[in-house]
Amino acid sequence: MMNLKEKADTFSWVGLEVDKLKMELDPFRREEILLPTEPGGWWHQYVCPQHHTELIFDVMEQDAVVFSCPKGCKLEGEPYRGAWLVYRHQAMARYALQSAVVFAADGEEFYSSLARKILVGYAEQFPLYPVHPDAQPWMLSGRAFHQALTEAIWSTTLIRAYLLLVDHGVTFTGEEEVKLQVFFTMLEESMEQYRHILIYEKKNAENNYTAWLNASLACVYAAKGTREKLASLLEGEGGFYHHLSIGVKPDGFEFEGSTYYHIFVLRAYLIAAEMYGRFGVDLYDAKGEQGQSIRGMFQLLAELSGDNGELPAVHDGPYARVPFAREIAEVFEIGIAVYKDPSLQPILANAYRYLYGQELRTGLEAVLYGAGESKELQTSYRVRDSVLLPDSGFAVLRHPGNPLSVLADFGEHGGSHGHFDKLHITIMHRWGEVAPELGMVPYGSVLRKEWYSETASHNTVTIGGRSQAPHTGSCCQFRQEGNATYLWIRSDGAYEGAVLERHLVLADGWLLDWFHVEQVTERSQEVDLWFHPTGHLLLPFDPHRVQKDSPAVLGLEAGYGSVEVLSAMKNETDCPLNTEWNIRYDGVSTCREYEVSTSTLLAPGSTMYEIRTPGNAEDPSRLLRGIMLRHKGPSVDFITVYRDGHEPAVLKLVSQVGEPPQIQIATTGQAVVYCLDPKAGLIQEKSRNTEE
Incomplete structure (x- = not known):
């Protein structure tokens, strides 16, 4: 494998990117390096209490006392200062690594000196930190940060910088080396103690913490050259192989069912693999007890990603943020270099698009981990099959002739990082x-529990104005045929006395979503189906159908307090009402304009509410308009068809009284009839040419 000097000399794009990295470090030629002497707090508290957006971090600001919200709020004091310090410490560790990378590629002594000053500075400071007195009771307390987890991540960046310098011939003075060895030894003792508490006292070996404690210790052992201790992290309870076996499902998904924590753990595994590789141990093809592997974790993400490389934010995880995009860039640069898999490139390209506005290899991650002679990444549309993840409880429906796709969640709750979201799509x-x-x-935002983890913020069903209970649903059928993919998922644990069943059919021309709810309790409650599009909602309500006296709010608990009613339309007829509405995307955030048309059968007595809710988690104050369908009765069928373009399908109920429900989907030149059989599921009855 090429070293950085060879990469920069061989590939012109690497040399150009190294020059950009130099420019970012130029201020250190004029300014003294000021490492914060205070330990950091918990970064999750770096959030505006009014707008719930992450506060602005200026990487060039050496000592901040006022912290700004993107919406203009100014905040001071704790917990914002402590959270800002986390960002600052992490930024300085990144500068150490960046300086080491530039030196390795260019050889200029200024950059090795800069990295050394940061490393030795932290080595001097670390012994002065006590175990953090302000850490929350549930945390494993660190020294430099509230959380030992944050400390583990930070330490891997610093030690990677140290090893890169040493690999490229940098020698530290005797005094500097003593300070660094004290730092490494203290890290070693702390991480070993945290690891013992987590695995043997808390009995929580599967936690993502474990992967990071292992990664930090692997870095420490590599820096100290203690090969025998490095070997001890592979086997036994909480070791690499054990964690891979219990922290990752057999289908390749991290056990909490979160794309964010999946990448979080995958990054820790890759750092550990890098350290083991220094001693000739190859973990890139290692296998867990049920076949779990690093390669499989990459393939899982490729399966879940959208056609444009976007990853769904299932369960806990940011919608989008710069540090997360950098983690994706690092992970996928390594994955592409190791596995030579082109299916990973669209995800990497999407990360660079978010970071730099272009789908080209750019920045520190590209220089350090990227491989290949071109900055260009494959971003063209790929034909992929539908996929079922039976162990994790997810399914993705795709069709080569349909630009729409759908991901359904029916699996485990996800523990502390799960949402009350079964049968969400x-x-x-x-x-x-x-x-x-x-x-x-x-x-640190109250909206974490008041909105984003609640059922009402998901595209699924609530009953009685309450969120679902934490539970696991099931997959009754998954069938991929030449002309369509069918998924039948079920839940009987969300609400006592209620069965939820969702039937999804993705065909060439449409996506059919048939949600059936059955209540067997003596007193049926209101059933609400939520739909949260992020585009511009176009509702063709007739003025006489809009209820002017509709409630301003629908409830106060379980996320309902975050929902505002804008208008409502009730079906007061005896027949299902075909209601059509469109969602338009203007291309500002997606780079392409597109439109999705929607047809919904509004059951007799049901009400369609136009609602306003917090926006996505990147900016909750940018409110979204959505739809909520409400029905009160022992059973209800919510039936919706989505189509690409502005021409909606026409939905019609065609069954007779007493018969199983049948609907007809009619589009230009074609009509298809589906029947819902309680035992067999959704059955396509017939199709015909509507022009005959």
């Missing part, structure tokens, strides 16, 4: 999102 278009999971705000 995420709808994507080839060029971007239609109705995504909204992501998760920093945990």
